[in-house]
Amino acid sequence: MRYAKNRKAQTRARIVESASLSLRETGIQMSIVEIMRAAGLTHGGFYAHFESREALLGEVFETAMDQTLRWWRRLAAEGVPRPGIAKIVETYLHQDHRDNPARGCAVAAFVSDIRRQGPKSRRVFSLKLDEMTKEVAQQVAPPSSDLARQEAIAVITAMIGTLMLARAADCADLSDEILKAGLQAILGPGELPKSPGSPCGEK
Amino acid sequence: MRYAKNRKAQTRARIVESASLSLRETGIQMSIVEIMRAAGLTHGGFYAHFESREALLGEVFETAMDQTLRWWRRLAAEGVPRPGIAKIVETYLHQDHRDNPARGCAVAAFVSDIRRQGPKSRRVFSLKLDEMTKEVAQQVAPPSSDLARQEAIAVITAMIGTLMLARAADCADLSDEILKAGLQAILGPGELPKSPGSPCGEK
DNA sequence: TGTACATCAGTGAACGCGCGTTCACTGATGTAC
């Protein structure tokens, strides 16, 4: 071997991470040139790591959803002794998350594109979504019932819908109003959240 | 004039309508060739009607959101004497709407793309969204209060989030479960809806 | 009513451009001696 044994794997991971950011920032029309440049490489090297653009996409869907799932788990752990759900929802519907899509929730970033992907990517999406549902179900009370699962789904869809509309709104007033309405609808009219500890999705 | 006076306007409207369908079915990466072919024309004629692809896009955003708004108004009228909101939500979260995005809700079709549009399109989106919020606020009880507006926003975001996730799910079971969870979260655990009168958005 | 003309909505070939993909090459590094 001419290079440290895991050097190629590290480069590959860097490309995936770069693509994960691009996907959430630019959308599914992100280009390979853009991804590779952001990873500090030139576009030609791409095919030493991936068979095609589509192959990368599939992997990025999975990686990004895993990141989001881990983020939620971290938040839930920080949320005790309150129900973990409150910490998740407050962080998710915070302005910092709204304003930083590139490091934010994967689901909100590409839900609308999944419909048009191949069966493999669609499968991965559904499986990861199911994992996320289970995680959230454990944070609502009472956990582990059919009702908890149904509630978890409702919380997830409400969070995602709220975030996407808040991001689409073009003036801060309307956008903040949407965030607040979503927050209160999910958590009830409790005290307003003090600025949460980890403002954004990653790092 | 060599043609009936409103012939050009009719053709133009046909292009917009074709683009409105394409936008919701294919997404924002719809092509001019595709739109014009669906309108029974060839691509070259496009620039006799629109200055650019972007100009068409802006007009289609507005037209499509207007169609959705009118659809909601029709449903609200059909929903009396029950609160009109029930009719809207039940129809919105019905399988027929989920399975026919091309003729369905404009907001769900392109919320995630609005962020990346120019200020004009973003403005139009926010204005139309505000109109939709007002319409829904009139259907919740008690209408015309600040609380009604906040509730209306929550209903809209929940509907959109639910629909988008249901469309992304790759198996019917999960997708139906999402629709049902969204429905119950918004309307409460009432009787399940009998198949609504107008299954889909348009016509 | 019938014919010649003028108009311009719509056609389709052609353009440049950015994209995904390929490929001959390079040059940094590990190995053999």
Next chain:
DNA sequence: TGTACATCAGTGAACGCGCGTTCACTGATGTAC
């Protein structure tokens, strides 16, 4: 330790393709006589 060689991750020019856009042309139709 020092030198020659082998490897292959990464480079960058080149490719075909589909896209948005342009433009010279056509042909259906309204108007003038």
